[in-house]
Amino acid sequence: MAFLNLSSPHHHNLSKTSSIMMWVLLATIPGLLVQTYFYGYGTLINLIWASVLAVALEAIVLRLRRRPIRPHIADGSALVTAFLLALALPPFSPWWLTLVAVLFAIVFAKHLYGGLGNNPFNPAMVGYALCLIAFPVSMTQWASPEITLSLGQQLQWFWLEQIDGGIDAWTQATPLDLMRHTKGLTLNELSSSNPQLNLGLSASGWINAAYLLGGLALLAKRVFTWHAPVAMLASLGFCAGLFHMGEPDLYPSATQHLFTGATMLAAFFIVTDPVTSATSRKGKLVFGAGVGILVFIIRSYGSYPDAFAFAILLMNLSAPLIDTYTQPKAYGHHQKHNQGDR
Amino acid sequence: MHKTWNFHGGVHPTENKRQSNQQPIMVMPVPKQLVLPLNQHIGKAAKAVIEVGEYVLKGQLIASAQGFVSANIHAPSSGYINTIEDRSLPHPSALLGPCIIIDTDGKDQWIDLTPQSNPKQLPKLELLDLIQTAGITGMGGAGFPSAVKLQPKNTIHTLIINAAECEPYITADDRLIREHAEQVMAGIELLQHLLDQPHCLIGIEDNKPEAIMALNDAAQQLSGVEVCVIPTKYPSGGEKQLIEILTGQQVPHAGIPADIGMVCHNVGTVKAIADAVLLGQPLIQRITTVTGKATANAGNYQVLIGTQVSDLLAFAKVDLNQTSRLVMGGPMMGFTLQDIHTPLIKGSNCILAAADLELAPVADHHSCIRCGLCEVACPAELLPQQLFWFAKAEEFEKAQHHNLSDCIECGACAWVCPSQIPLVQYYRYAKGRVKTRNHEAQLAEHARLRFETREQRLIDEKLAKEEKRKARATAAAAAQAAKRAANPTAEDPIAAALARVNKQKYESQTAAVPLTPEDQYKELKTAAAITRTKLKKTCKALENAQSLDHEQADNLQETVALLTVKADQAQAKLQAYETKLGLDPEKEKILLVAVAKANSAVRKLEKSIANAEDPQTIEQQILEAKAIHAAATQALSDHQANPAAKPTPAQEP
Known part of the structure; x- marks a missing residue:
């Protein structure tokens, strides 16, 4: 009779990577729904298209790399990348834009570095940043929350890039964009003179709130620890609040910073990517705080409408360095504990 | 209520204790054969002190401790020594090692015991000796000789009794406390006496209410003993973790509890100490849990040390066809058995005969995504995910820098890992490699030192020789000079002696055969030529020797001097003869x-x-x-x- 010969522990809590990924996907649903409500079917079309592409590309690359396809597809990491990209890309993305972003994310940012777990940069953010630099016009065509396109119109744009009355009739600048190009007005003047800004602000406020909800659910499920998102939101809020107190006419308030753009999506779904962030909890605090500060700087002084892709990629670069300096003290290495009567 | 602290990390695996803790301890009858490994403890193996074929009584010493960190082994039952041979040991590798095999005779006849009715009257050294002689080692699993821990260099202010039993499935200590709380207290009293009355904290997890009650009842009679109920969390029974829970202090890195004035003993060990002193019984039996879905009579068994697992499983009615994995110890830190005839030793607290899907299935593991769940779970406050990457990449320096050696291999990280990576196995591998590398480095360093010492010795020898030679040369020159100064006209004694010899030779020759004047002349001529040639050759040799700075140079110098004298004499003789003959x-x-x-x-x-x-x-x-x-x-x-x-x-x- 042969018994199994295995190393301890022989017990396991039976958790799986795929269940973590599934929770992340589920947690995006509130945000997805609210975003669809405000900006139309574009996000949904994006999501389906990106998912199909991501899974297909993942399978092709796995085959080329001679890795087992089924278990790697089943871990759901490609779908998470697809979801995050689809949510981050503007609703008016044509098919090729999503294709470029997903291709670059899955093939270049993920698999060329060795696949899941080995990529130094967040794949979704690499894809997003590439498109932002290469196709700035397409990347800034955000729908106006006032107008809703029919599914047919949306698909027509998606596939042919044609729309009645031209795209400019249907899009508008994001609130962050509007607040940055104030044309000499104070924020209050801008707000009273531009009803679009208020509309945009309220729409993105709702969307951010929905992502916050999803993020809190993940936190409750212990998919990640609170360190990175809290540090990021705190540092962004702190910087924004400080500057707003100094020059309220020029700098939007902390609340506006926290509830516009991709703040909550980034805080709970991207900064928390374990593969590319710092390792220890102390390291995650530094990592999150770094992202928050960079976001504030780029939003306030940079030339792009939002800053998350760049802020996160820059912090991805710094993660190994952060790890070096934030290694926690192990049991028995704490100074305060070692005061026994030796 | 004693204040308790929390330790970092920890996990909550399903306890699975009820299967085995509901029945009283059952006594297993004496098996036909007992297998006693000579090394059941940490430290040096004991040495057999019996002959094959000898009859031994229950409790008789059969192998004696070798050195300070070692332990005696006693016959667990009466019978004949069958043989001493290599058998597979309770070890993860199913390693073979020397074991004493006893064929029991079923009489189970004790040797004469000397119980101590009033042990506190004994001198402490004698008391310690009783514990040492009884061969008591830690019974929680590690098997460290207990007497060593009772002779600390530092003052002990806190005695910690480990009754946490945090591993799932195991209930041996639980049942032992419930049924033998009085004896446990007697043991604690002895330890307190030995260690100069330290405060005693008994750490027990709150999932054992009956045992807690029993302890509380028994502890009432004793002063300075506190029963501390701690929250159930694995691995609270780890020595370091229990110390932190009960005292808020951490055992310093690479240190032992005695460094912070504490000593920790397992509750089973304490009972064994009481048995050894009060009843005079050496450590020959223990309580072992047999459990798992393949076990019909799951429960705790009082077994003799040396009982083979196969006998115990048969007695507990384990269906071997149902079980695919036999674990000795608990599911978190135990190891799988390959040989069913492996013996139970002093530290064997549990046999888990698990049915096919009872324990974690053998899964293909996925890539590490650094989710950090392991870091949250690690009770040693390490970064298990980093250690994993380092071990995988064989970057052992970095692994050591991340305190690999502080890993207690509790398995909490692997238990939570969503990628199901066998993390502990990676750490064991890395630890093994680090150990080998350190050993090799030590050997290399030793070899280097040896080589360098040898080189230096050779150089020193050469220098000393040179010194000696120079001293000798100077002394010789000085002596010669002194001689010359004392008697400047004196002939070279050697030359004189040689000349005398030659003269005698010559005289004897001439006396024997009178030579014609021509022949004499010829002879003298030849002699002069030969000395000249010799002189020339020696001069050349001297030149050579001097250019090479050879040791022979001095000798040659002397020879040259000698030959010069000789050549001159020969020439002078020739000339004298010529003049005598009137030859031109x-x-x-x-x-x-x-x-x-x-x-x-x-x-x-x-x-x-x-x-x-x-x-x-x-x-x-x-x-x-x-x-x-x-x-x-x-x-x-x-x-x-x-x-x-x-x-x-x-x-x-």
């Missing part, structure tokens, strides 16, 4: 030259005759020249025939 050594030469001259004059003339205008005159001249040549030849041959004769003056042409 130049004479022959002159004559030879005259002959050659005459000869060449004849040749010249003969050549010139062909071209001469007046051949007759020349012919005349030739005749004259021939006459001169003949005369010269005559003179030479005359001289050679009789060198002493008056030379004939050569005629001028």
Whole structure:
């Protein structure tokens, strides 16, 4: 009779990577729904298209790399990348834009570095940043929350890039964009003179709130620890609040910073990517705080409408360095504990 | 209620304790054969002190401790020593090791025991000796000889009794406390006495209410003993973790609890100590849990040390066809058994006969995504995910820098890992490699030192030799100079001696065969030539020696001096003989030259005759020249025939 010969522990809590990924996907649903409500079917079309592409590309690359396809597809990491990209890309993305972003994310940012777990940069953010630099016009065509396109119109744009009355009739600048190009007005003047800004602000406020909800659910499920998102939101809020107190006419308030753009999506779904962030909890605090500060700087002084892709990629670069300096003290290495009567 | 602290991390695996803790401890009958490994503890293996075929009584010493960190082994039942041979040991690798095999006779007859009714009256050293002789080792699993821990260098202010039993499935300590709380307290009293009355904290997880009650009841009679109920969390029963829970202090890195004035004993060990002292019984039995879905009679069994797992499983009615994995110890830190005949040893607290899907299935593991769940779970406050990457990449330096050695291999990280990576296995591998590398580095360092010492020794030897030689040379020169200064006219004694010898030789020769003067002359000539040649050769050798700075140079110098004297003497003798004979050594030469001259004059003339205008005159001249040549030849041959004769003056042409 042969018994199994295995190393301890022989017990396991039976958790799986795929269940973590599934929770992340589920947690995006509130945000997805609210975003669809405000900006139309574009996000949904994006999501389906990106998912199909991501899974297909993942399978092709796995085959080329001679890795087992089924278990790697089943871990759901490609779908998470697809979801995050689809949510981050503007609703008016044509098919090729999503294709470029997903291709670059899955093939270049993920698999060329060795696949899941080995990529130094967040794949979704690499894809997003590439498109932002290469196709700035397409990347800034955000729908106006006032107008809703029919599914047919949306698909027509998606596939042919044609729309009645031209795209400019249907899009508008994001609130962050509007607040940055104030044309000499104070924020209050801008707000009273531009009803679009208020509309945009309220729409993105709702969307951010929905992502916050999803993020809190993940936190409750212990998919990640609170360190990175809290540090990021705190540092962004702190910087924004400080500057707003100094020059309220020029700098939007902390609340506006926290509830516009991709703040909550980034805080709970991207900064928390374990593969590319710092390792220890102390390291995650530094990592999150770094992202928050960079976001504030780029939003306030940079030339792009939002800053998350760049802020996160820059912090991805710094993660190994952060790890070096934030290694926690192990049991028995704490100074305060070692005061026994030796 | 004693204040408790929390330790970092920890996990909450399903406890699975009820299967085995509901029935009282069952006594397993004496098996037919007992297998006792000589090394059941940490430290040096014991040495067998019985002969094969010998009859032993229950409790008789069969193997004695070797050194300070070692433990005695006693016969768990009466019977005959069958053999001493290698059997598979309770070890993850199913390693073979020497075991004493006893065929029991079923009488289970005790040796004479000497119980101590009042042990506190005994001197402490004697008490310690009783514990040491009884072969008691830690019964929680590690198996460290207990007596060693009772002789700390530091003052112990806190005695910690580990009754946490945090591993799932195991209930041996639980049942032991419920049924033997009084004996446990008696043991604690002994330990407190031995360690100068430290405060005693008993750590027990709150999932054992009956045992807690039993302890509380028993503890009432004792002062300075507190029962501390701690929250159930794995691995609260780890020594370091329990100390932190109960005292808020951490055992320093690479240190032991005694460094912070504490000592920790397992509750089973404490009971064994009480048995050893109060009843005089050495450690020959223990309580072992048999559990798992393949076990019909799951529960706790009082078994003799050396009982084979197969016997125990049969007694507990384990269906071996149902079980695919036999674990000795708990599911978190135990190891799988390959050989069912492996014996139970002093530290074997549980046999888990698990049914097919009871424990974690063998899963293909996925990539690490650094989710950090392991870091949250790690009770040693390490970064398990980083250690994993380092172990995988064989970056052992980095792994050590991340405190690999502080890993207690509790398995909490692997338990939570969503990628199901066998993390502990990676750490064990890395630890093994680090150990091997350190060992190799030590060997290399040792070899380097040896080589360097040897080189230095050789250099020193050479220098010392050189020094000695120089000193000798200077001393010799000084002695010679002193001699010369004392007696400047004295002949070289060696030369004088040699000369005497030669003279004697010569005299004896001349006495025997009187030589003709010619022969004597010839001999002297040869002797002079030989000494000259010798001198020349030695001079050359000396030159060579000096250029190479050879040790022989000094000797050669002396020889040259000697030969110079000899050569001079030989020459002087030759000359003296020549003068005595009236010989002129130049004479022959002159004559030879005259002959050659005459000869060449004849040749010249003969050549010139062909071209001469007046051949007759020349012919005349030739005749004259021939006459001169003949005369010269005559003179030479005359001289050679009789060198002493008056030379004939050569005629001028």
